[in-house]
Amino acid sequence: MTQTQQIALVTGGSRGLGKDMALSLARKGISVILTYNSKKEEALQVVKEIEQTGQKAAALQFNVGNIGSFDAFVTSVSATLKDSFGADKLHSLVNNAGIGVYAPFAETTETQFDELLNIQFKGVFFLTQKLLPLMADGGAIVNVSTGLARFTTPGYSAYAAMKGAIEVLTRYQAQELGARGIRSNVIAPGAIETDFAGGVVRDTKALNDLIASHIALGRVGVPEDIGAVVAFLCSEESRWVNGQRLEASGGMHL
DSSP states (O other): OOOOSOEEEETTOSSHHHHHHHHHHHHTTOEEEEEESSOHHHHHHHHHHHHHTTOOEEEEEOOTTOGGGHHHHHHHHHHHHHHHHSOSOEEEEEEOOOOOOOOOGGGOOHHHHHHHIIIIIIHHHHHHHHHGGGEEEEEEEEEEOOGGGTSOOTTOHHHHHHHHHHHHHHHHHHHHHGGGTOEEEEEEEOSBOSSGGGGHHHHOHHHHHHHHTTBTTSSOBOTHHHHHHHHHHHSGGGTTOOSOEEEESSSBTO
16 A cells, blocks of 8 residues: 555544644644543544644544553554555654653552553553554654653652653664664653643642743743644654654753
């Protein structure tokens, strides 16, 4: 099957950072398959917004923490590529879906740790592995880390440790998949105003102001600060960028 259009898969694309990533990709001329866990209506709205840009889009339900569902999901992605896009390959994979758990190191439970492990690291590791047959040679992987893997904010030890593992994994992917021309990079957002962790950064003015005081550009980030960077990493413009960590934090804790 001859395929000229570029198609990206964005996990967790129904809201927050993932939504803006999906829309930014569409504005670059890239069609999108986005996943959602429970917010079906929100996901379908994002599909409509993407289609208004002139690109194709589809939404699939998916829980990245349910490792046992991955084979069925990959089959669904393959069918969606053929049925909705007339294609058989993905050009880009954006591993965005995730959760945040706030818990001091001394109080983090094994249940919290395992949930983070499955969603933030194990899920990303094995989903990417299982999607490799659907990835086009010369494609791109973008993994999502966090500024918290570089600087520390008490209460996020488990979350940040998983993201640190993602950063190491990214370099190994870049090395081992390079023979196929597949690039792998990681974006590390700083503090962003979204509903992540209950919207605490967005909705708590005192906290928002405190964080902003530690950012060189003097404000907390918004989703629109991140999506365009991800779209760049998925595009031909970044063809010589590989195995890199790109922090988008406005200069946080410099």
